[in-house]
Amino acid sequence: MDRLAAMTAFVAVADAGGFTPAARHLGVAPSAVTRQVAALEEHLGLRLLQRTTRSVTLTDAGARYLDRARRILAEMQEAEDFAQSDRLRPMGRLSVTAPATFGHLHAAPLMAEYLRRYPEVQAQLLLSDRWINLVEEGVDLAIRIGNLPDSGLVARVLGHTRRVVVASPEYLARNGTPAAPGDLTAHRVIRFAAFEAPETWRFERDGGEIRVPVAPVLSTNSADAAIAVAERGEGVTRVLSYQAAEGLRAGRLRIVLPEYEPPARAIQIVRPAARLVSAKLRAFIDLAAETVSWDFR
Numbered sequence: 001m002d003r004l005a006a007m008t009a010f011v012a013v014a015d016a017g018g019f020t021p022a023a024r025h026l027g028v029a030p031s032a033v034t035r036q037v038a039a040l041e042e043h044l045g046l047r048l049l050q051r052t053t054r055s056v057t058l059t060d061a062g063a064r065y066l067d068r069a070r071r072i073l074a075e076m077q078e079a080e081d082f083a084q085s086d087r088l089r090p091m092g093r094l095s096v097t098a099p100a101t102f103g104h105l106h107a108a109p110l111m112a113e114y115l116r117r118y119p120e121v122q123a124q125l126l127l128s129d130r131w132i133n134l135v136e137e138g139v140d141l142a143i144r145i146g147n148l149p150d151s152g153l154v155a156r157v158l159g160h161t162r163r164v165v166v167a168s169p170e171y172l173a174r175n176g177t178p179a180a181p182g183d184l185t186a187h188r189v190i191r192f193a194a195f196e197a198p199e200t201w202r203f204e205r206d207g208g209e210i211r212v213p214v215a216p217v218l219s220t221n222s223a224d225a226a227i228a229v230a231e232r233g234e235g236v237t238r239v240l241s242y243q244a245a246e247g248l249r250a251g252r253l254r255i256v257l258p259e260y261e262p263p264a265r266a267i268q269i270v271r272p273a274a275r276l277v278s279a280k281l282r283a284f285i286d287l288a289a290e291t292v293s294w295d296f297r
Contacts, residue, residue, distance in 0.1 A: 006036040006043075009033045010037050010049075010066075012026050037049065089118060090278075092121065094123045094124070094141075095124040097127075098143040100129050126139065134270075143269050145161060146266070153273060156289065158268060161267055163240060163262055164238070164244060164258070166247070167253065185213065189214040189216045190234065218235070267296075
């Protein structure tokens with residue numbers, strides 16, 4: 001039995017939901033797919049698929065095996081891409097993830113330029129503020145902001161951003177400009193929920209930490225929403241500087257308490273250390289390093 005061929009057949013059946021569509025996708029006879037999957041099950045001593053006259057579904061063991069099989073096949077493809085990278089242009093599937101707002105503003109334009117240069121790549125851009133496990137979810141690269149707790153990642157820093165408190169000029173004219181973090185207790189606070197405990201904002205100065213209790217008039221999980229409400233003069237909010245950059249440039253927002261900001265956070269592109277760097281990955285990383293300006297300090 002060719003185990004890789006059998007594994008490929010099993011994954012195709014699981015993806016297509018049946019032996020006939022899997023065979024059509026692979027360009028072989030349905031009987032060949034049936035034999036390969038049966039041989040794989042016999043080799044493993046496990047039932048991977050539950051077959052009925054109307055459907056094919058994964059068993060519990062099959063669902064667990066499917067995740068590993070996908071990873072093995074992806075790594076095999078990466079190895080082949082890497083071996084051929086000296087003579088091939090970037091091609092194949094490239095999956096990149098980024099935080100939602102940053103991805104919309106900065107990762108999407110980078111991806112557009114990448115696809116213009118390398119039309120043989122089929123790309124996927126996943127915008128999510130969830131911390132995606134690159135290995136488990138089959139993602140090639142991530143753009144991440146802040147510290148990397150996972151030592152299994154290789155990072156390349158492409159810029160920095162900082163945490164800023166902002167408000168509209170109209171709001172500050174009506175309510176005064178905070179001179180120290182403690183002054184925020186007298187202000188209307190719009191809380192972007194990605195930061196800190198719900199009732200505390202943390203500041204730093206001269207190596208010391210200052211914690212300020214706040215009572216938000218609005219809490220939201222969207223930086224765009226928090227900024228939009230602040231721009232309309234309804235209070236102060238705290239976001240990353242790249243998120244507020246447009247409002248600051250246009251004069252709709254002003255930074256307050258800059259001397260109390262925590263240290264800047266790195267913006268970096270990361271990949272799993274254990275993976276080979278194929279031509280498509282290398283081209284994306286190099287393009288980012290050559291063309292982007294992601295310093296928002």
